[in-house]
Amino acid sequence: MNPYLNSIEVIGNLGKKPTLSYLNSATAVARLSIAVNEKYIDKLTGKEKENTQWFTALVYGALAELACDYLNAGDSVFIRGAMRWRAYLHGDERRETWEIYADKLIMLSPKKD
Numbered sequence: 001m002n003p004y005l006n007s008i009e010v011i012g013n014l015g016k017k018p019t020l021s022y023l024n025s026a027t028a029v030a031r032l033s034i035a036v037n038e039k040y041i042d043k044l045t046g047k048e049k050e051n052t053q054w055f056t057a058l059v060y061g062a063l064a065e066l067a068c069d070y071l072n073a074g075d076s077v078f079i080r081g082a083m084r085w086r087a088y089l090h091g092d093e094r095r096e097t098w099e100i101y102a103d104k105l106i107m108l109s110p111k112k113d
Contacts, residue, residue, distance in 0.1 A: 006082045008100055010055050011108070012036035014075050018059075020068040030064035032057040032071070032102075034079060057081065057100040067105060076108035 015033040022028055034055045042049050057079045059067050071077065081102035088095055 007080070008083050009078070009080045010034055010036055010057070010100065011076070011078050012055070014071060014073055014077060015054065016073045018064075018068045018071050020064060027060055028062070028064040030059045030067045032059065032067065032077070032079070034077065055079075055100055056097065057102045057105075059102045059105050063102075063105055067107075070107060074109075078104070078106040078108055080104040 012034040015035050018030045018032045020028060020030050034057055036053045036055065038051045038053070039048055040051065041047070059079075079100055079102045081100045081104070083098055084101050085096065085098050088097070
């Protein structure tokens, strides 16, 4: 048994409609941009403030296609998966990013007509 754990769970709202692409193996991949808002009281001023953390999640296969068919900006979702880091080139510039490789997606917003 592996003694290590790489797991993250996020509940938030989509910042935009998921985008769909396909790998060379014809596997669907949906990219979701998820905003998680945190409200807190500023200790210096005593006023309520809000902080937003953004997460990128990747969903694969049939679930990716469903996500793109049914989810829109502002919809609430639950995502569970593993955090992974990767580096890539943007033109001549090397960039780095963290992404959630999701194994579970639950649509929390009510179904729209």
